[in-house]
Amino acid sequence: MVEWFSDNRANLAAVIVLFLVAMLIWSFYVGRKQAALTAKDEVFGDPQRTRGGWYWSVCGVATLLLVWFYFSWGMGRAYFPNAANEMCQVAKLEEVVSPIKAALPIGSRYYKSTLLVARNSTQLDAVQGELPVDAFTADEQAELNELIGKVRSLMVNASDPKNLSREATGKLDQLVFKLNALSTELRAGSANLSPTAKALAQPKWGTTHIEISILPITARGVLFDNVATKAKEVATLFVKIRNHPPANVSVITDVKARISAFKAVNEIGKFDERKTRTRAAYIKSVERIFRRLDDGTIFPANSLDGVNSAIAGLDAARDHARGNLGTIQSILFPGQGVVKSRTQCTEQGSARWLPKPTDVVATFLRLSNPDIDGGGGYKGIPLLWWKWLPVADTVGFLVPDWIADIWPGEYAKHGSDATITPNFKDKLLNFARGKVYLGVIPVLDGHLWDSVFRVLVALGLGIFLGVPLGLFMGVSRFFKSFFDPLIELYRPVPPLAWAPLILTIFGITDDGKIFLLFMVAFAIMVISARTGSSGTQLSKIRASHSLGASDRQIMWNVILPNALPEILTGIRIAIGVCWGTLVAAEILAGTTGVGFIENIARTVSDYELIWVTILIMGLLGLMFDLIMRWVIEKTIPWRGKG
Amino acid sequence: MADLVCEDLNMAFTNPQNGAVVEALKDINFTLKKGELLTVLGPSGCGKTTLLNMIAGFLNPTSGAASLGGHLIEGPGLERGMVFQQGALFEWLPVSKNVDFGLRMKNTDPAESQKLVEKWLDIVGLQGFGDTPTYQLSGGMQQRVALARCLVNDPEVILMDEPLGALDALTREKMQSLVLELWKETGKTILIITHSVEEALLLGERLFVMAPRPGRVHKEYNLPFAERGLKESLRDIKQDAAFGEVREEILTMIWDMEEEIMGRG
Numbered sequence: 001m002v003e004w005f006s007d008n009r010a011n012l013a014a015v016i017v018l019f020l021v022a023m024l025i026w027s028f029y030v031g032r033k034q035a036a037l038t039a040k041d042e043v044f045g046d047p048q049r050t051r052g053g054w055y056w057s058v059c060g061v062a063t064l065l066l067v068w069f070y071f072s073w074g075m076g077r078a079y080f081p082n083a084a085n086e087m088c089q090v091a092k093l094e095e096v097v098s099p100i101k102a103a104l105p106i107g108s109r110y111y112k113s114t115l116l117v118a119r120n121s122t123q124l125d126a127v128q129g130e131l132p133v134d135a136f137t138a139d140e141q142a143e144l145n146e147l148i149g150k151v152r153s154l155m156v157n158a159s160d161p162k163n164l165s166r167e168a169t170g171k172l173d174q175l176v177f178k179l180n181a182l183s184t185e186l187r188a189g190s191a192n193l194s195p196t197a198k199a200l201a202q203p204k205w206g207t208t209h210i211e212i213s214i215l216p217i218t219a220r221g222v223l224f225d226n227v228a229t230k231a232k233e234v235a236t237l238f239v240k241i242r243n244h245p246p247a248n249v250s251v252i253t254d255v256k257a258r259i260s261a262f263k264a265v266n267e268i269g270k271f272d273e274r275k276t277r278t279r280a281a282y283i284k285s286v287e288r289i290f291r292r293l294d295d296g297t298i299f300p301a302n303s304l305d306g307v308n309s310a311i312a313g314l315d316a317a318r319d320h321a322r323g324n325l326g327t328i329q330s331i332l333f334p335g336q337g338v339v340k341s342r343t344q345c346t347e348q349g350s351a352r353w354l355p356k357p358t359d360v361v362a363t364f365l366r367l368s369n370p371d372i373d374g375g376g377g378y379k380g381i382p383l384l385w386w387k388w389l390p391v392a393d394t395v396g397f398l399v400p401d402w403i404a405d406i407w408p409g410e411y412a413k414h415g416s417d418a419t420i421t422p423n424f425k426d427k428l429l430n431f432a433r434g435k436v437y438l439g440v441i442p443v444l445d446g447h448l449w450d451s452v453f454r455v456l457v458a459l460g461l462g463i464f465l466g467v468p469l470g471l472f473m474g475v476s477r478f479f480k481s482f483f484d485p486l487i488e489l490y491r492p493v494p495p496l497a498w499a500p501l502i503l504t505i506f507g508i509t510d511d512g513k514i515f516l517l518f519m520v521a522f523a524i525m526v527i528s529a530r531t532g533s534s535g536t537q538l539s540k541i542r543a544s545h546s547l548g549a550s551d552r553q554i555m556w557n558v559i560l561p562n563a564l565p566e567i568l569t570g571i572r573i574a575i576g577v578c579w580g581t582l583v584a585a586e587i588l589a590g591t592t593g594v595g596f597i598e599n600i601a602r603t604v605s606d607y608e609l610i611w612v613t614i615l616i617m618g619l620l621g622l623m624f625d626l627i628m629r630w631v632i633e634k635t636i637p638w639r640g641k642g
Numbered sequence: 643m644a645d646l647v648c649e650d651l652n653m654a655f656t657n658p659q660n661g662a663v664v665e666a667l668k669d670i671n672f673t674l675k676k677g678e679l680l681t682v683l684g685p686s687g688c689g690k691t692t693l694l695n696m697i698a699g700f701l702n703p704t705s706g707a708a709s710l711g712g713h714l715i716e717g718p719g720l721e722r723g724m725v726f727q728q729g730a731l732f733e734w735l736p737v738s739k740n741v742d743f744g745l746r747m748k749n750t751d752p753a754e755s756q757k758l759v760e761k762w763l764d765i766v767g768l769q770g771f772g773d774t775p776t777y778q779l780s781g782g783m784q785q786r787v788a789l790a791r792c793l794v795n796d797p798e799v800i801l802m803d804e805p806l807g808a809l810d811a812l813t814r815e816k817m818q819s820l821v822l823e824l825w826k827e828t829g830k831t832i833l834i835i836t837h838s839v840e841e842a843l844l845l846g847e848r849l850f851v852m853a854p855r856p857g858r859v860h861k862e863y864n865l866p867f868a869e870r871g872l873k874e875s876l877r878d879i880k881q882d883a884a885f886g887e888v889r890e891e892i893l894t895m896i897w898d899m900e901e902e903i904m905g906r907g
Binding site (some may be wrong): 051537539540542543544545546547548549550553558561562564636637638 | 698700717718719720722723724726727728730732733734735743744747748775776777788790792796863
């Protein structure tokens with residue numbers, strides 16, 4: 001079932017999207033009709049106007065889901081399951097052509113040569129202006145200026161079209177020819193091409209941790225894949241082409257010799273240390289610019305025009321060969337398309353961090369599969385399941401070991417034949433340590449249960465201790481004044497500010513989290529119970545006195561039930577706050593729980609898992625709240641009517 | 643004899659802000675014999691409720707003493723039942739549980755208390771309403787529950803603090819008849835605080851008109867209307883010339899008192 005869902009998620013999404021569109025249109029139609037019916041007798045601002053309107057809820061939910069489907073590319077995948085793979089092949093071509101484009105106006109506005117000339121000229125001017133006159137003699141200064149002029153002439157020679165070598169011209173022409181051939185190949189279409197069996201056997205889009213498989217699975221994809229492979233060779237060729245004008249050969253030799261001569265003078269050691277350092281640094285800065293200029297990467301401007309237009313032609317051919325893929329991409333795949341990495345292609349834009357609804361459900365189903373060995377659960381723990389708990393474990397936890405210590409007698413000693421016969425005291429110790437078999441009981445287990453368990457235990461403790469204290473604080477000056485400072489000093493501190501301290505003291509076990517949540521729940525329960533009890537009408541108290549009730553009876557029979565609405569509201573608030581605090585605490589430290597899953601998912605950038613945990617937490621929080629609302633409705637029907 | 647006796651009751655409140663002492667009650671002396679029905683009337687602030695609270699045991703007098711049947715009143719007790727203006731019912735309990743509250747507090751046998759509850763609900767005209775939540779009852783019915791809750795404990799004195807003040811005119815009249823019936827049937831001593839002159843005249847076998855600053859009994863009447871109310875329709879009594887005469891006299895009296903307060907203020 002889970003597998004079937006996983007494999008057919010695209011088809012399911014297609015059906016769901018159609019259904020959602022139908023719901024959207026239908027609910028909108030119903031809503032309009034209702035509005036037309038009631039518009040006349042409704043007054044703006046009347047709260048009654050907000051009553052009902054379930055069809056607008058349907059409309060809203062459908063809109064939300066459709067937006068989710070759209071921006072996560074779920075809609076695109078549903079109807080064009082091969083589109084991403086084709087986009088991936090196009091991305092391959094883009095990737096290999098990018099080094100060529102980077103040197104041309106088509107990719108970066110200016111020729112790379114233009115940028116190099118601009119940068120090196122600026123730097124040469126700067127170096128010339130900074131010549132340290134106190135470190136060099138007048139002769140040396142003249143020579144250095146001449147040297148800089150020579151370095152500058154390298155640039156001049158390289159930029160002159162007359163100096164472009166025949167070899168370089170030939171290579172560039174060859175490049176243009178090859179690029180044009182690729183354009184022709186793209187325009188020829190993919191009629192005779194077909195994907196390989198290996199490519200077709202790849203996992204479907206999004207069904208594994210590999211987002212989009214890299215081998216082409218359509219004829220069009222194969223075409224782009226082929227062209228990309230050839231274009232890679234062309235690109236390699238391009239980056240190797242150099243422009244070494246013959247006039248530069250003698251200049252380079254000359255400059256090298258002069259720089260060496262300057263360095264040699266420096267090494268004799270006839271200058272003081274500071275001067276030597278200044279001279280060396282200056283020579284080095286000149287040499288650095290020179291090194292950049294002798295590698296032949298500057299071409300005359302118009303020499304690359306041919307390559308530039310060939311690349312433009314290739315882009316046009318690419319768009320032609322893409323056909324409707326371009327339209328599909330711009331309509332159904334918002335964002336920056338697909339980018340190819342080494343082993344897979346990845347979605348860019350909203351789809352990158354917004355997982356598809358169906359993928360989220362698939363991940364949730366995988367997590368909730370209790371079969372750990374079958375790939376279910378998370379980190380070896382199911383999401384929500386049950387297990388057998390040995391009763392002895394609980395007994396060992398609850399019964400302290402000193403029970404055995406205070407039993408009269410001594411623990412057994414080994415006999416002369418090296419055997420040990422346990423006596424009753426030993427057996428008692430084993431019992432207290434839980435090392436006996438007392439049967440097993442089924443208990444709930446899993447990340448979800450761990451989280452819920454922590455909240456429930458902390459909440460239970462908070463209610464059990466907080467409500468009585470709050471009730472007494474509401475009716476007794478001593479209790480109010482004695483405990484008020486204590487509670488009011490710790491309560492305003494945000495629970496998360498306590499978390500580092502408490503988690504450091506208690507470690508990553510349940511105790512710390514439960515204690516932290518207890519602190520949260522306790523304060524809320526005390527305050528709500530106190531508000532409730534201090535709000536008891538005096539006449540009710542007097543009436544109960546007149547009816548012969550003792551103080552304790554009044555506490556139990558009048559003040560407590562009177563405070564019940566506030567107490568239950570307090571519980572409802574406490575659950576919400578505890579739930580929020582718990583997740584944060586689990587993110588800080590822990591080995592189980594929903595927050596723990598989210599934290600691990602964060603460290604590996606698993607967006608789907610993060611969203612699954614977010615949705616789980618939202619739904620559980622909503623469930624808690626609905627339960628409490630139901631409880632409140634059932635237990636205190638008199639609220640607001642007394 | 644279970645007479646209610648007040649001897650030289652004084653009550654002074656001290657304002658914690660300026661230390662000013664307000665004499666809420668000064669030298670109250672009266673004896674209410676068993677089975678008498680006393681209504682207390684007066685302008686607001688004359689100490690009616692303070693007097694009632696002292697007899698109920700919620701307040702201790704500054705000096706003087708109140709006693710019931712020779713026992714000094716030192717705190718609230720079952721022998722002095724209270725009925726409040728708003729009923730002061732326990733809205734989390736159904737009618738029957740409200741009525742048997744006092745019985746449950748002294749651990750009466752449930753079967754016995756159920757019988758008592760049914761009997762009293764019958765008497766106040768609420769048969770069959772035992773399981774109804776009190777918040778679903780109308781104001782008049784809530785006041786009937788409060789009466790039953792008080793009477794089920796068989797108190798010697800019933801103290802009512804403006805018990806019918808929050809009811810509409812029609813319900814009020816019905817409840818006045820009910821009070822008179824209960825008075826006749828049970829023979830209880832009843833003390834009713836009210837701010838309605840008509841009600842005080844109709845219900846009061848004896849009537850105190852109190853005056854403020856200091857709170858004191860200004861004038862006492864012995865009236866025939868309560869006795870008559872047991873036999874005649876209350877509306878007829880209200881038409882009576884004698885009734886109108888006393889009503890006008892008391893109204894003028896209270897009006898003058900109010901004028902005096904305003905003048906002084």
